[in-house]
Structures are given as structure tokens and as C-alpha cells.
Amino acid sequence: MLVPGVAYARPVRALLVVNPQATATTPAGRDVLAHALASAVELDVLETSYRGHAADAGREAAGAGIDLVVAHGGDGTVNEVVNGLLAEGPRPDLPMLGVVPGGSANVFAGALGLPREPVEATHRLLRAVEERSSRRVGLGRVADSAGERWFTFNAGLGWDADVVERMEQARARGREATPSRYARIAASCFFRLDRRNPRLTVELPGGETVDGVHLAFVSNTDPWSYLGGRPLRLNPSCSFDRGLGIFALRNVRMATVLRHLGQVIRGVEPRGSHLLRSDDVEKIRVTCSEPVRLQVDGDHLGERTAVEFTAVPSAVQVAV
Numbered sequence: 605m606l607v608p609g610v611a612y613a614r615p616v617r618a619l620l621v622v623n624p625q626a627t628a629t630t631p632a633g634r635d636v637l638a639h640a641l642a643s644a645v646e647l648d649v650l651e652t653s654y655r656g657h658a659a660d661a662g663r664e665a666a667g668a669g670i671d672l673v674v675a676h677g678g679d680g681t682v683n684e685v686v687n688g689l690l691a692e693g694p695r696p697d698l699p700m701l702g703v704v705p706g707g708s709a710n711v712f713a714g715a716l717g718l719p720r721e722p723v724e725a726t727h728r729l730l731r732a733v734e735e736r737s738s739r740r741v742g743l744g745r746v747a748d749s750a751g752e753r754w755f756t757f758n759a760g761l762g763w764d765a766d767v768v769e770r771m772e773q774a775r776a777r778g779r780e781a782t783p784s785r786y787a788r789i790a791a792s793c794f795f796r797l798d799r800r801n802p803r804l805t806v807e808l809p810g811g812e813t814v815d816g817v818h819l820a821f822v823s824n825t826d827p828w829s830y831l832g833g834r835p836l837r838l839n840p841s842c843s844f845d846r847g848l849g850i851f852a853l854r855n856v857r858m859a860t861v862l863r864h865l866g867q868v869i870r871g872v873e874p875r876g877s878h879l880l881r882s883d884d885v886e887k888i889r890v891t892c893s894e895p896v897r898l899q900v901d902g903d904h905l906g907e908r909t910a911v912e913f914t915a916v917p918s919a920v921q922v923a924v
């Protein structure tokens with residue numbers, strides 16, 4: 605493990621995990637990144653060949669005396685690496701995480717203030733390695749009947765997860781994730797949701813319970829927009845150094861939803877009595893009488909009726 609500020613006699617051992625399927629990774633970019641890293645560290649490179657491969661690599665690295673695991677891909681790749689590293693829970697001797705964006709949204713990197721441009725991000729990472737500069741980042745954990753999963757920036761149940769699933773389907777058909785497509789999908793998901801009417805119940809510590817929720821959006825930072833490259837302002841006081849934040853919409857009509865959608869796209873903070881907003885929360889439980897979709901870091905994971913979110917402070921050390 606690397607201790608910040610300490611000079612080492614032995615070289616830093618690093619693993620570069622590249623997702624060749626991510627939107628903005630290329631063989632040329634991979635090679636530039638690998639060469640740059642190899643000038644500073646003892647490097648192994650792994651290109652993922654199946655979904656879950658990055659998680660397997662993270663798990664192996666955690667037990668193999670590796671100092672640094674660099675994820676090059678989108679948020680799905682970062683999420684997998686983190687889930688592998690933390691498979692046995694947080695430990696002070698776990699490898700440090702490095703991120704070089706290679707996805708379409710790169711929300712985690714954006715929330716950490718890292719450059720989205722891969723060459724610039726590589727320079728920043730090299731500088732962090734050289735200076736032994738890092739920060740500890742608090743993450744969230746989702747527990748349900750299917751098991752446990754870490755999230756690096758957010759997880760959502762209900763309307764938001766419906767949108768993520770439809771967006772995944774659109775991208776699989778080669779469609780681009782433009783703001784207008786996002787708005788159209790969000791509106792059509794809301795119409796469907798309104799008809800089916802599966803409302804969620806949110807339980808907060810201290811016994812506070814909120815019913816009639818269409819969307820429960822739980823985060824460990826105010827996530828960056830998938831579209832505009834700036835904070836979403838759903839929960840502006842939420843940060844990696846505090847507990848979880850929740851943003852929930854309850855008993856709203858279509859006109860209000862469309863107004864908030866426009867605000868979020870423009871980077872304006874939505875307000876109103878139908879919004880539940882709480883932050884620095886340790887545990888959040890969300891239940892529903894019928895199955896609703898769950899998304900974790902922008903990946904749709906299927907349907908659930910009960911999910912518990914937990915804040916885990918200082919879960920991972922990130923080279924920044």
C-alpha cells in the first residue's frame with residue numbers, strides 16, 4: 605500500500621484495467637496511457653474480455669500486493685474495479701484507485717475534479733503517483749435480496765432507473781445520449797410510471813418515513829450531469845466527505861416533472877415542497893409493494909422491492 609508523502613525504495617506496482625468496450629477507449633489511447641504509466645511504475649495491463657472482468661481484476665489486485673489499480677473506461681468500469689477492490693470490505697492496505705476517463709459520462713471522475721480528457725487525466729495521475737498525492741473517498745453500499753454492491757456516485761430506484769434502462773437500450777441500438785433524447789425518454793418513462801403507479805416508501809434514521817415517492821436518488825456526492833458536464837444540483841451539499849444524500853420526488857404531476865427536468869439540464873437547483881432532500885445520512889431504506897427498477901452508478905441492475913443504502917466513509921483511497 606502507498607502511504608501519501610512517503611518516498612519508496614521499491615517501485616510502485618500498478619495494474620491498468622482497460623475496458624475496450626467503453627465509449628471513448630481506443631487501442632492507441634490504451635497504449636499511450638500504458639507507456640506513460642510504465643515510465644513511472646512497474647505496470648501490468650489487463651484488457652477486459654467480459655462483463656465483470658474488471659471486478660475480478662480488482663479482487664485479485666487487492667490480495668496481490670498491488671499498490672495502484674488504474675481504471676480506464678466509463679463509470680461501469682470504475683464501479684467494477686471498486687467492487688472488486690472492496691469485495692472483502694475496506695482495509696487500510698488496499699490498493700489505491702486511479703481513474704483515466706474513457707466512458708461517455710465519467711461522472712465519478714468529474715465529481716472528483718479530474719480532467720475528462722484522457723491525456724490530461726493521465727498527466728494528473730502521473731503527478732499524483734509521483735507526489736504520493738491521494739484522498740480518501742466515502743462510498744455508498746446497496747444491500748438487497750441479491751446481495752451487496754458498492755456505488756461510487758449514486759444509485760436510484762424508480763423513475764430514474766427506468767430512464768437508465770431505456771437509455772441503455774437506446775445506446776445499444778447505436779443512439780447517442782443527447783439531452784433531447786434523455787428528456788424524451790424521461791418524459792415517456794414518467795407517463796408509464798404514473799399509469800402503473802408503483803410508489804416507493806423512504807425510511808430515514810430516526811423513524812422518519814416518506815410515502816408516495818416516484819424517484820429515490822441516493823448519492824455520496826452531488827453527481828455530475830451525464831449531459832452537460834457540470835453538477836446536477838440535486839443535492840448540492842452532498843460530498844464524498846459526508847454521509848449519503850437523498851433526493852426524492854413525491855406525488856408530483858407531469859408538468860412539475862418536466863419543469864424540474866429542464867432545471868436539471870440547465871444546472872438549476874430544483875425546489876418545492878414535493879421534494880425530499882436530506883444529506884449526511886448513514887442509512888436509507890427504500891421499499892415498494894411491487895418490484896421497481898434499481899440502477900447503480902448508471903447501470904440498470906433489475907427490479908427490487910426493498911433496498912438498503914449505507915454510507916461508508918473513507919472507503920477507498922484515490923490517487924488525485
Ligand SMILES: Nc1ncnc2c1ncn2[C@@H]1O[C@H](COP(=O)(O)OP(=O)(O)OP(=O)(O)O)[C@@H](O)[C@H]1O
Pocket residue numbers: 623624625626627628652653654655656657677678679680681682684706707708709710711902903
Ligand atoms: N470486454 C467486455 N465486454 C462486454 N462488456 C464489458 C467488457 N468489459 C467491460 N464491460 C462492461 O461494459 C459496461 C460499460 O462500460 P463503461 O460504463 O465503463 O463504459 P461506457 O458505458 O462507455 O461509459 P459510461 O458509463 O460513462 O457511459 C460495464 O458495465 C462493464 O461491465
